[in-house]
Amino acid sequence: MRDDSIILTRSDIGQFASIxxxxxxxxxxxxxxxxxxxxxxxxxxxxxxxLSLIAWALITPSEFVGFFTGRQARRGTVAVFxxxxxxxxxxxxxxxxxxQVIAYDLTETREFTLSDSTARIxxxxxxxxxxxxxxxxxxxxxREMDDQFWRQYEVLSAGRIQRIYIDPVExxxxxxxxxxxxxxxxxxxxxxxxxxxxxxxxxxxxIDKHERDMSLAINRLLQEGSxxxxxxxxxxxxxxxxxxxxxxxxAGELLGLNGWRVVEFDLQELVANDxxxxxxxxxxxxxxxxxxxxxxxxxxxxxxxxxxxxxxIMADPxxxxxxxxxxxxxxxxxxxESWGIRALDAVVVELxxxxxxxxxxxxxxxxxxxxxxxxxxxxxDEPDSYAMFRLARALEISxxxxxxxxxxxxxSNMSYAETDLVALGLRDEYDFDEGEDLPGPHxxxxxxxxxxxxxxxxxxxxxxxxxxxxxxxxxxxxQLFFGSLNWLTxxxxxxxxxxxxxxxxxxxxxxxxxxxxxxxxxxxxxxxGLVLLLGAGMWFYRSRR
Amino acid sequence: xxxxxxxxxxxxxxYFTSPYAYLIAAAFLLLAGFFFVSNLWLSVEQxxxxxxxxxxxxxxxxxxxxxxxxMRMLAEETREGTMELLLTAPVSDSAIIIGKFLxxxxxxxxxxxxxxxxxxxxxxxxxxxxxxKAVAAYIGIWLYGGACLSVGLxxxxxxxxxxVAGFLSMATLFLLYxxxxxxxxxxxxxxxxxxxxxxxxxxFSTSFAVGIFRAEDxxxxxxxxxxxxxxxxxxxxxxxxR
Numbered sequence: 001m002r003d004d005s006i007i008l009t010r011s012d013i014g015q016f017a018s019i020x021x022x023x024x025x026x027x028x029x030x031x032x033x034x035x036x037x038x039x040x041x042x043x044x045x046x047x048x049x050x051l052s053l054i055a056w057a058l059i060t061p062s063e064f065v066g067f068f069t070g071r072q073a074r075r076g077t078v079a080v081f082x083x084x085x086x087x088x089x090x091x092x093x094x095x096x097x098x099x100q101v102i103a104y105d106l107t108e109t110r111e112f113t114l115s116d117s118t119a120r121i122x123x124x125x126x127x128x129x130x131x132x133x134x135x136x137x138x139x140x141x142x143r144e145m146d147d148q149f150w151r152q153y154e155v156l157s158a159g160r161i162q163r164i165y166i167d168p169v170e171x172x173x174x175x176x177x178x179x180x181x182x183x184x185x186x187x188x189x190x191x192x193x194x195x196x197x198x199x200x201x202x203x204x205x206x207i208d209k210h211e212r213d214m215s216l217a218i219n220r221l222l223q224e225g226s227x228x229x230x231x232x233x234x235x236x237x238x239x240x241x242x243x244x245x246x247x248x249x250x251a252g253e254l255l256g257l258n259g260w261r262v263v264e265f266d267l268q269e270l271v272a273n274d275x276x277x278x279x280x281x282x283x284x285x286x287x288x289x290x291x292x293x294x295x296x297x298x299x300x301x302x303x304x305x306x307x308x309x310x311x312x313i314m315a316d317p318x319x320x321x322x323x324x325x326x327x328x329x330x331x332x333x334x335x336x337e338s339w340g341i342r343a344l345d346a347v348v349v350e351l352x353x354x355x356x357x358x359x360x361x362x363x364x365x366x367x368x369x370x371x372x373x374x375x376x377x378x379x380x381d382e383p384d385s386y387a388m389f390r391l392a393r394a395l396e397i398s399x400x401x402x403x404x405x406x407x408x409x410x411x412s413n414m415s416y417a418e419t420d421l422v423a424l425g426l427r428d429e430y431d432f433d434e435g436e437d438l439p440g441p442h443x444x445x446x447x448x449x450x451x452x453x454x455x456x457x458x459x460x461x462x463x464x465x466x467x468x469x470x471x472x473x474x475x476x477x478x479q480l481f482f483g484s485l486n487w488l489t490x491x492x493x494x495x496x497x498x499x500x501x502x503x504x505x506x507x508x509x510x511x512x513x514x515x516x517x518x519x520x521x522x523x524x525x526x527x528x529g530l531v532l533l534l535g536a537g538m539w540f541y542r543s544r545r
Numbered sequence: 546x547x548x549x550x551x552x553x554x555x556x557x558x559x560y561f562t563s564p565y566a567y568l569i570a571a572a573f574l575l576l577a578g579f580f581f582v583s584n585l586w587l588s589v590e591q592x593x594x595x596x597x598x599x600x601x602x603x604x605x606x607x608x609x610x611x612x613x614x615x616m617r618m619l620a621e622e623t624r625e626g627t628m629e630l631l632l633t634a635p636v637s638d639s640a641i642i643i644g645k646f647l648x649x650x651x652x653x654x655x656x657x658x659x660x661x662x663x664x665x666x667x668x669x670x671x672x673x674x675x676x677x678k679a680v681a682a683y684i685g686i687w688l689y690g691g692a693c694l695s696v697g698l699x700x701x702x703x704x705x706x707x708x709v710a711g712f713l714s715m716a717t718l719f720l721l722y723x724x725x726x727x728x729x730x731x732x733x734x735x736x737x738x739x740x741x742x743x744x745x746x747x748x749f750s751t752s753f754a755v756g757i758f759r760a761e762d763x764x765x766x767x768x769x770x771x772x773x774x775x776x777x778x779x780x781x782x783x784x785x786x787r
Contacts, residue, residue, distance in 0.1 A: 012704075031739060041736045075786045079779040086775045090768035094761060102760035103752075106677040112757050137728035137737040144741065145751045167734040511589050511670050519585060519666055523578035527659065528571040535567020542562065 014060030017052050018067070022080060024049035030091055101155055103148075114152050118215045122157045124222055128190045131163040131214070132201075134180040136170075142183060149210040179203075187217055220259035227489055228261040230281035234268035235324065236290030238463060245469030248287060251481060254471075260485075271296045277304035282489040285312045288463035289324040293331040302334065305455035310488035314463035317347045317393045319425030339448040340401025341459050344394045346417035348442045348461070349430055361430070363392045363444060363462075365476060367410040372487040373447060373458065374408050376479035387476040393461030394442040405448035408458075409480070415440030445480070447487070458484040548636030552644025553651070556618075560652045569613050570656055576606060577660045585672065594672035596679030597754050599660045600686035604749055607686075607693040608722055612714035614649045615697030616707045619781070623705035628784070638781045642698065642774055649694045657687055678756035685753020688766035689745055693718055695773035702780040721745045 028045035032038060057064040067076050105112040131150050135143035143165065150163040168175035168182050178186055178201065189200040204217040231240055231248070240252035240262060252262045263281075270277065277284060277300055284304065293301075305311060315325045325332050327345040336342040350363045357364050365387040368374040379385040387409065394417035397407050417438040423429040432439075449456045464470050465477040472478055511519075560566040577599050584598035595601075603610075622628040631641055661683050667674040697714040704710050723730075724744030731737040741747040748762040 027743075035735070035739070039736070041733065041739075071786065075783070079783060083772075083776050083779055087772050090764075090772055094764045094768055097764045098761040100760065104758040105756065106681040106758055107756035108675045108677045112755070135734065137732055137734045140728040140734065140737045140741055141725035141751060143734075143738075144747070145755075148751065148755075148757060165734070169732065170734065511585070511672065515670055516582075516585065516589070519670065520582045522666070523581050523663060524575060527578060528575040531567055531571040531574060535564045535571065538562060538567065539564040542564075 011060055011063065014056055014063055017056035017059060018064075021049050021052035021056055022084075024052055026084060026087060033091070033095075101151060112148055112152075114149075114156055114211055115215075118153075118211060119156060121215050121219050121222070122153070122161065125157070125160055125218075126189075126222075128194075129157075129161045129218065129221075130188050130190055130196055131161060132178070132186040132188065132196075133163065133165045134168045134175055134178070134182060134184045134186075135165055136167055136182045139182055146185070146210065149214065153214065185214075187214075187221060189221070224259050226261075227259065227282045228263055228280050229255055229283050229285055229485065230263045230265050230277070231285045231287065232267040232289070233264050234266040235286070235293070238287040238467065240264055243468060245467060246464075247468050248466060250468045250471050251466050251478075254478070254482075255485075267297060267300070268294075271300050276300060276307075277309065279307065279309075281309065283310040283312055283485060285314075286324075287314045287466065288316045292322065292324060292326070292329050295330060298331050298334050302338070305450070305457070306453050308454045310456040310458075312458050312460075312484055312488055314460045314466060315343050315393055316463050317391055317421065317461075318345070319421050335457070335459070336396075336398065337402070339403055339450075339457055340398030340405040341446045341448050341457065342396050343459065343461060344396055344417065344438070345421060346394045346419045346438055346442075347421065347424060347430075348389075348392045348394050348411050348415055348440070348444065349418050349432075350411055350415045352412040352414045357388060361391055363389045363411050363415070365409045365444070365480070366412040366415075367441060369406065369408055369410075371406070371408050371447070373445065373483045374480065375483050375486075377409070377476045377483065382475075384474045385476045385479060386474055387465060387480040388470070388474055389444055389460075389462035390464045390470070391462065392444050394438060395444065395446045395459055395461050397443050397446045401448065403448050403450040405446065407443045407446055409445035410441045410443055413441050415442060417442050445484070456488045458488055460484070548634075548640035549644045549647070552636060552641055553648050556645055556648030557651060560648065566652065569610065570652075573606070573610055573656050574659060577602060578663075581660070581663050585667075588672065594667050594674050596664055596667065596674035596676065597682035597756075599663065600682035601750075601754055603657075603660075603686050604689060604746065604754070605722060607690050608715055608718040610653075611690065611693035611697045611718060612700075612711040614652065615694055615701050616711035616714060617701070618645045618649065618698060619701040619777075620705050620707045620710045624707075632781075632784065639778050642702070642777045642781060646695060646698055646770075646774055646777075649698070650691050653690045653694065654687065657683065657690065675756065681753050681756045681758050684758065685749050685762070688763065688770075689749050689753075692745060692766045692769040692773070695770040695777070696721070699773050699777045699780070702777045718745075725750055 024045050028042050028049060031042045031045060035042070103112075131153065133143060133146060133150065135146075147163070153161045154163055166174055166180075168180060175181070178184070180186065185204040185206060187202050187204055188196045188198075190196055200221060202217060202221050204214060206213050231237065231252075233239055238246060238248045240248045241264075243249045255262050265281075267277070267284075271294070281304070284301070301311060313325070318324065318326055325335075325343045327343065332342045347361065348363045349360045350357060350366070351360055352366060355364055355366075365374070365377055368378050377385055377387050392411075397405055416432050417440070418424055418430040418432075419437050420430070420433070444462070445458065445460050447456070447458045460480075466481045470477055471481060580602040581599055585594050588594045619628070622631060632638070636644075661679075664674055664676065664679050668676075696717055697710070700710040700713045700717070701707075704713075721744050724741045724746030727740045727744065728734075728737045731740060748759075748765045751757075752759045752762050
């Protein structure tokens with residue numbers, strides 16, 4: 001019978017102490033060479049090595065002395081030093097290769113490769129840039145993951161972009177200055193002395209698409225203020241300063257955070273003074289005007305659009321005889337004749353069952369067409385990414401337009417457009433009347449673009465979706481608002497870069513339960529079972545011999 | 546280096562004629578299969594299947610499998626007295642160690658190859674595995690496994706008790722596995738980074754496992770294997786003059 005009991009002799013313990021000494025001494029040396037200075041942990045390692053050495057000498061003094069003096073000493077010393085030499089050579093090779101940054105992205109979607117678009121962004125850097133990451137020791141794996149990307153920026157920019165890391169636990173005051181938490185990333189320009197320019201410090205929101213998030217942030221920093229959204233306030237529109245649920249203060253704040261310049265202006269005054277809408281307006285926003293537009297105002301808008309301007313119209317239903325964009329109004333006629341889109345005097349009623357809308361008058365983005373306007377609406381993996389409109393006007397899109405036009409968001413096939421706005425406005429009554437009301441689906445968001453001038457229009461049959469009370473509820477409302485502005489100003493094309501394959505939602509797999517059962521049977525039972533059978537067969541064969 | 550092939554085939558024959566190796570292989574494949582299927586279940590109607598699921602599991606599983614494969618290799622030879630025969634045979638100490646290591650790595654490669662074939666299943670059932678990521682993850686875990694086996698071999702050379710060799714290997718590999726959690730026990734971020742660089746996970750979880758092939762990681766694993774084998778050779782060699 002075999003004896004498997006563990007017996008530790010004095011000699012074994014002494015041997016372990018000698019190994020511990022060698023290991024601690026080696027790690028201390030490597031730590032010193034790696035950091036280039038003696039740090040507290042290096043001292044701790046040296047102390048541990050010394051303790052191990054003392055333990056070795058005390059526990060097995062004769063072996064200790066023999067190691068350094070006898071035949072064992074010579075051979076032992078050669079063995080230890082040759083081992084240390086091999087480890088040293090390997091360490092040097094490692095450090096050399098590490099600094100060469102030789103890496104290959106083997107993923108099919110090139111998830112870890114910076115795109116040409118990022119290279120173009122980096123080319124436009126007016127001065128050097130720092131990526132400042134705040135990571136504590138607890139977050140070390142996240143830091144290493146992120147570093148895969150940041151060091152590529154450093155390489156691609158030939159050192160113009162550099163990365164620095166700050167431990168928010170060790171340097172809380174610095175973290176406080178940035179308003180940073182563990183894991184936060186910032187970017188900032190540096191001056192000629194290599195000092196960070198405080199005014200340029202910019203937070204990088206990370207949404208798990210490292211390159212896209214970082215390149216977007218750098219581009220925002222480059223484009224800071226060069227995109228301007230002009231909000232007209234001269235026709236009773238919603239205001240950016242209004243912080244009530246009907247105001248646009250959150251939309252304005254979010255635009256500012258994304259690098260936009262936001263301006264309120266008086267269109268009527270401009271027109272009265274015979275001045276054009278300024279070229280610096282990347283987009284003119286009309287959020288629920290209450291008054292009809294005068295012919296001179298329409299001419300000013302037409303002139304602006306012919307100069308390649310962009311117009312974002314958010315038009316609520318009108319329950320009175322006079323108001324903005326009535327079906328037969330001059331401005332609506334202009335939109336139809338020049339752009340092939342218009343608003344109808346009808347309110348969409350959504351009758352599709354099973355929706356999360358409080359009332360049939362709360363219309364949801366049931367159908368969307370693939371466009372930059374709806375790029376982040378109705379995302380398959382995000383159930384809250386739909387947009388919702390409270391009392392939405394039906395729109396009409398011409399099938400024979402003078403310019404390119406299209407539909408971005410539609411109601412369901414079961415919806416209809418209620419044309420009796422008196423009954424709806426006064427008594428909250430609505431019912432489908434054959435021959436009077438308009439069967440769905442109805443366009444809720446339409447767009448048009450003049451290919452010659454690049455003038456663009458987005459028309460939404462509702463303005464509530466962008467207000468403080470609703471822009472975040474549901475979140476798809478904000479996405480629609482920003483998607484519209486992005487498309488109108490080509491913000492995405494100019495500020496950002498095309499979508500990388502990795503930014504596209506990965507395909508979802510659909511496997512039937514029976515397929516899964518078959519796979520389970522194969523890999524959990526069949527394969528290990530066959531190996532066991534082979535083992536049993538081998539045992540049987542050997543035992544028979 | 547005469548005799549590497551002799552030792553290699555002798556050990557490989559040992560694996561394939563020992564029910565003990567089949568038991569280890571069956572356990573290995575059972576656990577790998579279990580993780581493969583559970584990942585597939587979680588992916589259904591959510592995301593594409595993760596082709597690195599098995600390599601990621603093995604990065605932990607090797608803490609236990611590597612010592613099981615290596616703890617007998619030299620410790621048993623010493624205990625049963627066959628080590629003396631080996632040392633007097635016309636093969637060098639290097640050949641003994643390298644041959645034994647290659648056989649363990651070879652056996653591990655066969656098991657890994659069987660699990661790699663599961664990617665074919667993923668392709669056939671339309672689970673959209675990222676095959677590039679799979680290649681990176683498998684190359685990574687193959688090197689990772691080699692490094693684990695080389696550590697186990699050192700302890701097997703160091704003691705004549707399989708249990709001590711196995712226990713010390715597991716303890717060491719567990720410490721080397723803790724790279725991503727090193728920040729939980731070390732507050733200084735630079736020290737944590739340095740220690741993570743010395744761990745196996747530090748060269749797998751944020752590179753090979755996500756589809757990146759980095760030269761520094763290859764150098765780390767190859768360097769660790771070389772260093773461990775060199776030390777194991779020196780330990781065996783020391784029997785001649787101790």
